[in-house]
Amino acid sequence: MRNLFLLIAISMIIVSCNKDNNNAESNYARIVIKGSISGSNLKSTGTKSESLLSLSDAKKVLVFNSTGYQLFNIEDNAFTASATSGTATALAFLDANNQYIGALCAGGLNVLPLVSLKDGDNTVIDLSSLTLEGTRVIPTNNPIGNEINLNEDEIAWYKELGAYYESLSKNIDADNDGVPDILVKKEFNISTLFDIYCGSWGLNDTPPQINDTAHFFINYAMRIAGGKALIPENENIVLSGPEGSPYTDIIQPHYATGPDCFIAFFKREAPAPQGYPFGSAFLPFAQGIYTVTIDNKSYTLNYSNINAKYFFILAEPTVHTNEANEVVSVSIEYRDMNQALVTAENYVFQTQVTLDGFQGNRICQVGTLWENPEAKTNTELYTFILPEPVPLANIRSVGVCYVDMIGNAYNIGFIQ
Ligand SMILES: [Ca+2]
16 A cells, blocks of 8 residues: 555646746746846857857847746847746857857856845846857856855855756757747756655654665656647657667656646656565666657757755655644755755745645645746745645645755655
8 A cells, every 4th residue: 555655646746837937927036137248259169050159149048947948138239137036047148040159157157046145036146248158158247156145065066067957958949940949839848856755754743753864765757848839639758768778668657738838757667676665666867868759750858867965855744733633734844864954945946745645645735836827826835734624544644845946856755
């Protein structure tokens, strides 16, 4: 029963779509990012362009992370873009024909982590004049350490994420027709779901019990969301790769559509090793180039696997009951692997709590992940009030699922 239950719980989460960023309406604050283009003579050697481009050719700024892409125009050699506070965001520069010129590289980082901001959500990041070196777009004003207050360790940490954003930047034109896919609602968003069984949830004054962190089992899934114009006629989406040494064990266990997208999950199923708490193990996908085939048309997607160590923290739930022994709320504490409390906002963008019954049935969900109409109200990370009390005796497990600031998700399971 336990194995069955856990597998069902895994398949039930995260089916909501990303919002259409061009009609952004969100509770999440937007951080203004502006800059100007100087008449640099340095030429791009970008692989996406056949002719050499200079930054003065740039006409659009593409702001993106693994949950979405958004375009802003450059007019009179200047732009004012915005990105969601609490996320880590990259900027790419495109010419009038949507050719890739280069990506922002500030203080050695090719991503702007929009956390620890100088003036909070009112912070304006003025990159000032930008110049091109190769495909790196260098700002005169480096916001890292100024508007974005990171220490040396954090800067080193984000540098390690460079390859991840480089990989995402290559997915702006998955059908290789030279047009950014977001312009024709054919964009792909690719991310990783980590599924981790952690121990027992807390109950009132009894704290959660966490398993030995050295022996956590992590299951992996690749989540691919596709824009409205990509929604297939049937659910059959084929993922193959990575290029060079393709897997033979990829399955598609879950599929959903929303008004503006489809979402498919892919897993690599393997027999469970001895002592494993799940019925099957789901292996990680290697970094590389994958092909997605939808309605007989193929798309190229770059995937960069992020080690769970970067943004995985222990989101530990405690269930609170009333006099009738009904669950009324769930509180979350966020701790590192040494059980020290951490500032969740530096890791976590959104959190959702789910309560499931003994048949794997979903009893209650509080909070919603990703950006969709329901998620707009979800800015809570710590306290989750149930819409109505639920008998404690009906609860078999508690799941805490959060999306990290680079767009990957962690489903952290607890049973009693
Ligand atoms: Ca395209």
